[in-house]
Amino acid sequence: MNARKLPSGSWRARLFLGEGPDGKKHYKSFTAATKREAERLALTYEQEQSALSQITFDKAFDNYIDKNKNILSPSTLYGYKRMKVYYASLLHMQVNSIDQQCIDAFINDFASNHSSKSVRNAYSLLCCVIRAEIPESHFKSKMPQKAVLQYYIPTDEEVKQLLSYTKEHTPELYYAILLASIGTLRRSEICGLSAKDIDGCVIHVHNVRVISPDGEWVIKSVPKNSSSDRYIEFPKEVIKELRTEGMLCQMCPGSLTSAFGRTIKKLGLPHFRFHDLRHYAATIMHAMGVPEAYVMERGGWKTNVVLNQVYRGTRSDFSKKYAKETNDYFGKNIL
Numbered sequence: 602m603n604a605r606k607l608p609s610g611s612w613r614a615r616l617f618l619g620e621g622p623d624g625k626k627h628y629k630s631f632t633a634a635t636k637r638e639a640e641r642l643a644l645t646y647e648q649e650q651s652a653l654s655q656i657t658f659d660k661a662f663d664n665y666i667d668k669n670k671n672i673l674s675p676s677t678l679y680g681y682k683r684m685k686v687y688y689a690s691l692l693h694m695q696v697n698s699i700d701q702q703c704i705d706a707f708i709n710d711f712a713s714n715h716s717s718k719s720v721r722n723a724y725s726l727l728c729c730v731i732r733a734e735i736p737e738s739h740f741k742s743k744m745p746q747k748a749v750l751q752y753y754i755p756t757d758e759e760v761k762q763l764l765s766y767t768k769e770h771t772p773e774l775y776y777a778i779l780l781a782s783i784g785t786l787r788r789s790e791i792c793g794l795s796a797k798d799i800d801g802c803v804i805h806v807h808n809v810r811v812i813s814p815d816g817e818w819v820i821k822s823v824p825k826n827s828s829s830d831r832y833i834e835f836p837k838e839v840i841k842e843l844r845t846e847g848m849l850c851q852m853c854p855g856s857l858t859s860a861f862g863r864t865i866k867k868l869g870l871p872h873f874r875f876h877d878l879r880h881y882a883a884t885i886m887h888a889m890g891v892p893e894a895y896v897m898e899r900g901g902w903k904t905n906v907v908l909n910q911v912y913r914g915t916r917s918d919f920s921k922k923y924a925k926e927t928n929d930y931f932g933k934n935i936l
Contacts, residue, residue, distance in 0.1 A: 604639040612636045614643040618737045627737060656734065658699060659692040665730045670814065675821070678814040687711065687723050696734045701742070704728075708742050717745040753873040754884050757934060762868060764935070773852045774860050776843060780804075780850075781878035783931045784833050785900035788857050788875055793820055794849040802928075803834050806901065810854060818853040829901040834924045836932035886927055895923040 604614040611632050618627040631642035656664075662685055670678060685692075691699060691707060704727065712720045721744055731738050755763075760782050767775035780786045780794070786806065793808035806823075807830045813819045823829045843849055852860065861875040879900060886896045897905065 604633075604636040604643075606636070607632070612639040614639040616643045616647055627739060629737060655695055655697065657692065658688060658694050658696055658730065661696050661730050661734045662688065662692070665733045668733065674811070675813040675819065676811040679812045679816060681726060682814065684723065684726060688727065691727075696731055699731060701740055704740055705742050708744075712745050717747050720745055752880055753871055753877060755870070755873055755877065755881050759870055760878070760881060761935060762870065763864065766868060767864060771860060771864065773850050774857065774864060777850045777852070777857055777861075777875075778878060779839055779842060781875065782881055783839055783935065784835060785879045785882040785896075786833075787879065787901070788854045790829070790901075791850050792818075792848075792852060792854050792857065796844050796846045796849065798849075799840065799843065802837050802840050803832050806831050806833060812855075818855075827901075828897075828903045831898065831901055833899055834928060836928040836936065838932045838936040842936075885930065886923075889926060889930060891923045891927060899924075899927070 604612040607613055612635060613630055613632045615628045615630050618629055629643075629646065631639050631646065633639040633642060666678065666681060673681070688707075690710075691703070694703070704724075707727070708720060708724055711723055715723070724742060724744065728738075728740055731740075760778070763778050764775060764782075767778060777788065777791045780791045781788070784804065786794075787809075789809040789811055790806050792810035794804065794806070795808075798805045798807070808820050808822055809829075810818055811821050850857070858875055865872060883896050883900060886899070887893065893905065896902075
């Protein structure tokens with residue numbers, strides 16, 4: 602830790618932090634006007650980090666959640682809290698004792714019964730918690746290969762079957778399927794809609810129902826500059842089916858998913874997710890030749906990761922034209 606004099610006349614002390622997973626040595630430098638001051642800064646930092654890193658991963662995890670409670674979304678915080686059970690084998694360990702070997706062992710064990718996406722999420726959060734306590738920590742673990750997602754797009758007949766059954770037996774689910782399969786709405790958006798959001802045949806999507814850090818479902822406004830805050834024109838046949846007061850769907854997103862799964866099974870339909878109704882609507886529009894820019898606008902997609910964007914934008918007059926074509930199709934073929 603002996604400081605060296607620089608050509609500028611200042612003094613610099615370097616503190617060895619250890620080697621990264623690639624074998625590269627990492628240092629932290631402290632520069633001051635005098636040798637004594639530079640060495641004092643380095644020593645103070647070393648002592649502070651030593652004391653700080655004595656906490657357990659259990660405590661470090663709670664610290665991370667608390668520090669970010671006003672930054673992360675409520676649903677993300679809730680998800681992180683639920684993920685704590687993943688790290689049962691690490692909770693008792695001191696943060697400074699969790700090295701690359703410990704993390705690799707955790708990843709290898711966790712990957713044996715979790716999806717590649719869950720493994721990546723768990724690894725990311727694990728590293729964030731440790732770096733919050735030891736900023737200079739460096740880890741590089743090999744992740745399992747990403748699974749290729751296979752989407753099932755329901756047919757017109759399957760959507761009609763769902764609508765026919767739920768209209769009679771599960772009205773709440775009926776409203777939700779209408780809004781998802783024709784309006785490309787997400788379940789959180791559907792559960793955040795009220796009759797006040799309807800103006801003629803246009804629905805303003807600007808609220809979502811999400812789960813709070815305490816596990817309660819709450820209504821939250823989406824940012825006004827977000828692609829999710831949008832106005833969607835529906836066929837008049839759909840508007841006539843919806844409630845004229847109160848929440849349009851009185852289920853929470855979790856109950857909606859469960860009810861949809863039970864209905865799919867009862868009707869003997871191929872297994873697919875409620876979210877796939879959005880893909881159904883997008884697929885229909887794509888088959889009709891509707892530019893993907895409008896599909897993205899209607900569905901609130903921010904990027905073309907899910908959809909292969911063909912056009913970068915649509916003029917307002919084109920938007921009106923494509924809205925009419927889309928609504929005419931659903932009005933004639935679904936309702």
